[in-house]
Amino acid sequence: MQPGAQPTLLGRIYCPIGSRKLNLKRTSTTLSTTSTWSRAAHQHRRGSNMVVANTFNDIPERPSFPDEEQRVLQRWRDIKAFDQCMEQAKDKPAYIFYDGPPFATGLPHYGHILAGTIKDVVCRYQHQNGKKVLRKWGWDCHGLPVEQEIDKKLGIKERKDVFEMGIPKYNEECRSIVQRYASDWKATVERYGRWVDMENDYRTMDINFMESVWWVFKQLFNKGSVYRAYRVMPYSFACQTALSNFEVGQAYKDRLDPSVIIRFRRTDQQNASILAWTTTPWTLPSNMALCVHPTHTYLKVLLPAAAGETEREEVLVGRERLDWVLSEMKIKKEDCTILKELPGKELGGLRYEPLFPYAVPKVNKEKAFQVFVDEYVGTEAGTMIVHQAPQHGEDDYRVCVANGLISKGGDGMPMFVDEDGKFVDAVTDFAGMNAKMEADPLIKKMLKEKGNLVASGQINHSYPHCWRSDTPLIYKAIPSWFVKVEEIREKLIANNHKTRWVPSFVQEKRFHNWLAEARDWCVSRTRFWGTPIPLWCSSDFEEIVCIGSVAELEQYAGRKITDIHRHFIDDIEIPSKMGKGMLRRVDEVFDCWFESGSMPYAQMHYPFENKELLESGGFPAQFIAEGLDQTRGWFYTLMVLSTHLFDQPPFLNLICNGLILAEDGKKMSKRLKNYPDPLYMTKQYGADAVRMYMCNSPAVRAEPLRFKEADVQDVVKNIFLPWYNAYRFLVMESQRLESKQKSPFKPDFSLLEKSENLTDRWILAACSNLLKTVETEMDSYKLYAVVPQLAGFWEQLTNWYIRLNRPRMRGDAGAADAMASLTVLYTVLLDVTILFAPVTPFLSDLVYENLQRALPDGHEKKADCVHFVMRPRFNKNLLNEQIEASVKTMQQLIETARLLRNRKKIGLKTPLLSMRVVYDDERANEFADVEQLITYIKEEVNVMDVSVLPASQAREVRVSNIANLRTKKKSTAQKCKKAELAMDKVQEVLNGWTATEIDAYEANEQRVEILGVTFDKNDLEIAREVNIEGMNGRNVDLAHAYDPSNNLVILDFTPDEDLMKLAAGRSVANTIQKLCKEANLRPQDLVDIYGIAHNDKLKKALTDKSEYVDKLLRRKLTLLDAPPADRQVVATDTAELDDGKTKFTAFICPRRPSLLPAFDSVCKSPSEKTAVLAAIQTWSSSEYLKKLQESLAATKKASVTVHVCSAEDKSKVAAFVLEDGVHVTCGSDVALGGA
Incomplete structure (x- = not known):
């Protein structure tokens, strides 16, 4: 410690400081004890002095929001906040929410976090509304995502590899990894503040869930809505299974494919061909026919002779496509001869030579390799002649069946592509090749050698891909099980109309259009790890038994069944009642979308359990939320199954979010590392910042969001810091008031409706209006309309109300007015903090936990956690549009x-x-x-x-309107030039216009004729001219x-000497205030301020305006000619004032201690008094704090005994007081306190 150093304040503890600047953290951990000064309820009186414990805890000036969130999260764990929340609501009206199950085979990404945040915001809001909101988590455990992981792990390439391994072993491998990342999911979900029950979760692989899925399917089977058919389906050769049409709709991508025109030589005429176009050369070995439209016009065209040839070839092509075909063939139209036009129906029956020999032995030779006629052929692409490969085209299959070429069951159709997407051995030239990925170049080469390839190029088009393997799909005819959807289209549309979607365009356009064109749903998958389809069939499928429960299957099996996955039940056989031997279970498992679509019932094990619960209000859901892609996924399957089962919509309200992209607009990619890790964002900015950013983004309007880290940082800067600073300002100013009033801050809510202050009434009206608006928008599920309102309110509160009323809150108009304004600020902060809680659960609870200390026990807004408090309701008595309009003005x-x-x-x-x-x-x-x-x-x-x-x-203010010609506008200049009219002549006329002419121009829809030319608002502008005397x-x-x-706003900038003095005073005050802030001083800290003006002009200005400067500082500024020699300087700085020339030096010094009058009775001699002061001044900060800590630890009290002795007689103790603010009482049984 420097010689002569004086004590100064550390928080509310008085200790010496010997350094130039203070860098002290004011936190409640200054004293390591559970009973800190800020929480002390102890009061001690000595004469007129009273020490009062503050209502609010001290808070740091610069918080770390991520660190504060971790502390809040730990507190939630400690008090089991979510469990308490659910217990509080157990007897309240139920609010039904369904949570779609994610796969736990991958880590959560921003799409999950966005949807989870939306769900959490709505569920928290509904809890605030007094509802019991069950939030049950679920896991999607079956299907391709799991199987793909196992295939990679075990090196499985083909379906036969699974059979070689054995289905039991394969399925148990799948089970083992189903919840590989469950702990990561739980950590991320918790860290992002979502409250959801993950302990009592549902899993689609649990027997109870699967049994309910069987029940759902049996209801559909019993009503005749299930059938088996041979159909051309989108097929994933990578996953070796068919996909449903809505799965395909989720994964279209641009892709380069071949574009070829093929010559099919006619058998009835030499040098005559039919030209057909395709982008799938790999389907040509399966060609069985060609197809034209019956009424479209086709041309017989004579092409020019090829080089070295004399004979010309006749070709058939569609009229509308002739130009394109010739351009692809690089033939000039003028070198061709059009021989004849004829309708497509006249081409029916024309025969042609097969391109390849593979199908010839397998087809009906009388029907094959000829032209069929059907109306599906269009004029938009190709040659208007389509090659037919019924194994690989839905229309092809239908046309070939209609013309008797193959049977409805597929008889007579060669099957040249196997389940792995490879050509079978019968296709000798390409056997074993992947048809889509490998064979195209070789097929084109062979056709070129045979003279059948007349043009070859590429096309970039949108093509379906497998949503799991990301490989292109093929279309392949396979037998599948279907649920009828086409027959309930009208019901689906009607039920859709009973729901509310946010945003509505997704419901009215995207989803409606999808329902209007809904196809029967292929629910079977030729896979292994899934809920088995519970159908036991005869070999000819004429006898079918559908099982709807485990108990029913146990009756047939004669044994206890504890698991109904394939490897536990595939051996069970059911005797035929029609003499067809034993019925065996079909090979397929359910599409996992059928399982997730069944979750409203299966999560409750309905109807085997909870029957009354579901039927008495557990269905439909009042709310669900997922991404836009689920319009053809979960939203769709929920709607199909609920319509089939109950003819009701499965949900009433839905929020649909958009896709989250990387900042560059591309898909987020782990490989490219083009996005920040979600957990990194929580460590850098906190989860609340990400939550608010996403809730205030285009993504909550089902639009794509380019995720930008800088935008999350802006949330902290523009919303959280103003909010926190307003909160900190309240804490500091309430402590100042407590120090002056010697009583704890207790807001007087009776003042709210009595205040005469217009800004009080304005901010209360604005707050009440905000509460009303948020209620309206949240009840309509419009999150996108809520967050901007909340964010905008902080700007009004911090940048206007607090700034305008800072002097009032600091007591400039007296303690009563300070209490009134602080009560208003407290009320608004408390209400909006509670209102914000669903969006920002961490920060809201952090702020609330301190604010609620001012509330009396039993108050409806006082609780252990902000999430236990009901939503504040708007007070119509506080609404005041007139005042809000006035403040806006x-x-x-x-x-x-x-x-x-x-x-x-x-x-x-x-x-x-x-x-x-x-x-x-x-x-x-x-x-x-x-x-x-x-x-x-x-x-x-x-x-x-x-x-x-x-x-x-x-x-003295005259305002007039003047008319001017837009001379720089190109259209106006051209108009004048065309009329040979000089623009300055037009302006001369306009200069003579009076108010009458201008009014007439405005009344005539801003059209007027000048010198024979008509001018309008695009040519003329009316400007205001202001003249001020x-x-x-x-x-x-x-x-x-x-x-x-x-x-009209008029400012007088005329220079004035008196104003210049005020400006100098304000500049000096700003310099000193900045220095106080750098020294970490609080308004109630006891310091003296000195200053040196470095020129006489500034010194005179500060002397003349001393009262003004002292008012700004709320302290007295003492001017000196030299630095204070006998005072300890805590902080000093020399700064240039705003003019950039004048300098001023400020000094901040701690106040000196003085002795109580009663001190004389204890220590009477001057030498003893001097010794006491000297002893106090020799204590270092660390020693003093150590004494306090030891005493507090021993007594476990908020008070402590401190002995101060004189040098002469150590048995004597003394009391001293530091000015009027802080005092220390020293003796055997008295306390140390602070203001």
Whole structure:
């Protein structure tokens, strides 16, 4: 410690500081004890001095939101907050929410976090509304995602590899990895603040869930809505299974494919061919026919002879496609001869030579290799002649069946591509090749050699891909099990109309259109790990038994069944009742979408359990939410099954979110590392920042979001820090008031409706309006309309209400007014913090946990956690549109005045003489309350005088309209040039216009004829011209502008010596305040401020305006000619003032201690008094804190005994007081306290 150093304040503890600047953290951990000073309820009186424990805990100036979130999260765990929340709501009305099950075979990504946040916000809000919101988590455990992981792990390439391994072993391998990442999911879900029951979750692989899925299927089977058919289906050769049409709809991608025109030589005529186009050469070995449209026009065209040839070839091609075909063949049209036009129906029956020999032995030779006629052929692409490969085309299959080429069951159709997507041995030239991925080039080469390839190129088109393997799909005819959907289309559409979607366009366009074209649903998958389809059939499928429960199967099996996966039940046989031997279970398992579509019932094991619960309100859901891709996934399957089962929609309200992309607009990719890790974001900015960013993004309107880390950082900067600073301001100013009043801060809510202060009434009205708006929008599930309202309110509170009322809250107008304004601020902060809780659960609870300390026990808003508190309701008595309009007018006037300052490049620290506002007389009512806000306008604009006048009374201000020609506009210039009319002549006419002419122009829809030419609003502009006479006969420097409501704002920038003194004083005050902030001083800390003015002009200005400067500082500034020699300097700085020339040096010094009068009775001699003070001053910070810590640890109290002895007699103890603020009482049984 430096010699002569004096004590100063550390938090509320008095200790010596010997350094130049303070860098002390004011946190409740200054003393390592459970009973810190900020939480002490102890009060001690000694004479007129009283020490009062503060209502609120101290809070740091610069918080780490991620660290604070971790502390909040740990507190939630400690008090079992979610369990308490559910217990509180157990007897309240139920709010039904369904949570779609994700796969746990991968880590959660931003898409999951976005959907999870939306779900959490709505569920928390509904809990705030007094509802019991069951939030049951689920896992999707079956299907391709799991099997693919095992295939990679075990090196399985083909379906036969599974049979070689054995289905039991394969399925158990699948089971073993199903919840590989479950712990990671739980950690991420918890860290992002979502409250959901993951302990009592449902899993689609559990027997109870699977049994309910069987029950659902049996209901459909019993009503005749299930059938088996041979159909051409989208087929994933990578996953070796068919996919449903809605799965295909999720995964279209642009792809380069071949574009070839093939010559099919006619058998009835030499040198005559039929030209057909395809993008799938690999389907040509399966060609069995060609097809044309019956009424479209086709041409017989004679092509020019090929090089070295004399004979010309005749070809058949569609009329509308001739030009394209010739361009692809690189033939000029003028070198061709059109022989004949004829309708497509006349081409039916024409025969052609097979391209390949493979199908010839297998087909009906009388029907094959000829032209069929069907209306599906279009004119938009190709040659208008389509090659038919019924194994690989849905229309091809239908046309070939209709013409008797193959049977409806597929008889007579060669099957050249196997389940792995490879050509079978019968296709000798390409056997074993992957048809789609490998064979195209070789097929084109062979056709070229045979003279059948007449044109070859590439096409970039949208092509379906497998949603799991990302490989292109093929279309392949396979037998499958279908649920009828086409027969219930109208019911689906009707049920869709009973729901509310946000945004609505997804429901009205995307989903409606999908339902209107809904196809029967292929629910079977030729896979292994899934819920087995419970059908036992004869070999000819004429006898079918559908099992709907485990008990029913046990009756047939004669044994106890504890698992119904394939390897536990495939051996069970059921005797035929029709003499067809034993019935065996079909090979397929359910499409996993059938399972997730069954979750409303299966998660409850309905109807085997919870029958009454589901039927008495557990269905339909009041709310669900997922991504836009689920319109053809979960949303669709839910709707299909609920319509089939109950003819009801499965949900009433739905929020659909958009896709989250990387910042560059590309898909987020782990390989490319083009996005920040979700857990990194929580460590860097906190989960709340990500939650709010996503809830305020296009993604909650089902639009794509380019995720930008900088935007999340902006949430912290623009929303969280203003919120936190408003909260910290309340804490600090309440502590200041407590220090002055010697009593704890207790908000007086009775003052709210009594306040006469217009800004109090305004912010209360704005807050109540916010509560009302949020209620309306949240009840409509419009999150996108809620978050901007919440974010905008903080701007009003922090940038306007607090800034305007800071002097009131600091007590400039007395303690009563300070209490009134702080009560208003407290009320607004508390209500909006509770309102914010669903969106920002961590920060809201952090702030609330401190704010609720001011509430009395039993208050409806007092609880252990903000999420236990019901939503604050708006108070209609506080709503006041008139006052909100008046404050908005004030804000516009202030902002317009700042704009004028910017134009003149004169900062706000420079005071101005006057501001005048002129408004139209008819708007007098709008300005009735503005008069009460003039004081605020003066402060914010830093102007000495403000007058607000109607135009009729502002006689020195003349406003007139003038008309000008838009001479720089090209269209106007051309109009004048065309009429040979000089533009300056037009302007001369306009210069002579009076108000009458301008009014006539406006009344005539802004059209007028001038010198024979008609001009309109695109040619003319009407501008306002303002003329202001000198005010009070002075030469003045005036500037004016109109605010957004067309009120005229005039500022007087005329220089004034007295104003320059005020400007200097304000600049000095700002310098000192900045230094105090750097020294970490609080308003109630006891310091003295000294300063040196480095020129006489500044010294005189500070002397003349000392009262003004002291008011700004709320402390007295003492001017010196030299640094204070006998005082310890805590902080000092020399700064240039705003003019960039004048310098001022500030010094901050701790106040000296003084002795109580009662001290004389204890220590009477001057030497003893000196010794006491000397002893106090020799304590170092660490020693003093150590003494306090030891004493507190021993007593476990918020008070401590501190012995201070004189040098002469160590048995004597003394008490001393530091000014009027902080005192230390020293003795055997008295306490140390702080203000």
